[in-house]
Amino acid sequence: MKNNLITLLLTILGINSQVSFASIQPNKPLIADFMLAMNAVYQSQMTNKDIDHYFAFMSADIVDHHVSYNVVQSGKEGRDKARAGLLKKREGSISSMLKIESITTGTATAVVVFNEDAHYYKKGKKKHFIGRTILVLEFNEQGKIAVMRRYQD
Secondary structure: OHHHHHHHHHHHOOOOOOOOOOOOOOOHHHHHHHHHHHHHHOOOOOOHHHHHHHHOOEEEEEEEEEHHHOEEEEHHHHHHHHHHHHHHHHHHEEEEEEEEEEEEEOOOEEEEEEEEEEEEEEOOEEEEEEEEEEEEEEEOOOOOEEEEEEEEO
16 A cells, blocks of 8 residues: 555656665665675685675676775676785785674665774785775665775775
8 A cells, every 4th residue: 555655656746656676675684794794805814705705795787986096896897806806905914804883774775884904915014004984885676785885984
């Protein structure tokens, strides 16, 4: 009954009534699992299985925006590039810890604020990164991440 009223109202207003929402809505346990998978791919002992698990949360045609670095990767080519980048990052990784500060979910979106504490080698020098990231996720109808935007705070 409620859906019929919404459809009727949208029709009266001249709005396409074929509005679609993710059939599997993002929820906090799903997001927490995704963040665990993300943390796993940042570790020095990370494996291809860890990468596959991380990518399992995403659609095949995901668009990944890393806003701070002005990088956008999408589709199979983007996924292949991301996999290569993660494997390369593993070589210099010492440790990484992602700690969730907050998770806010919507109908087909989620916003995750997390803190990262990473130790790694870059060009032979030991580095220590501490930062805060705002991660905006958009989900498709299958409940997979279709768009990911990362903002460093």
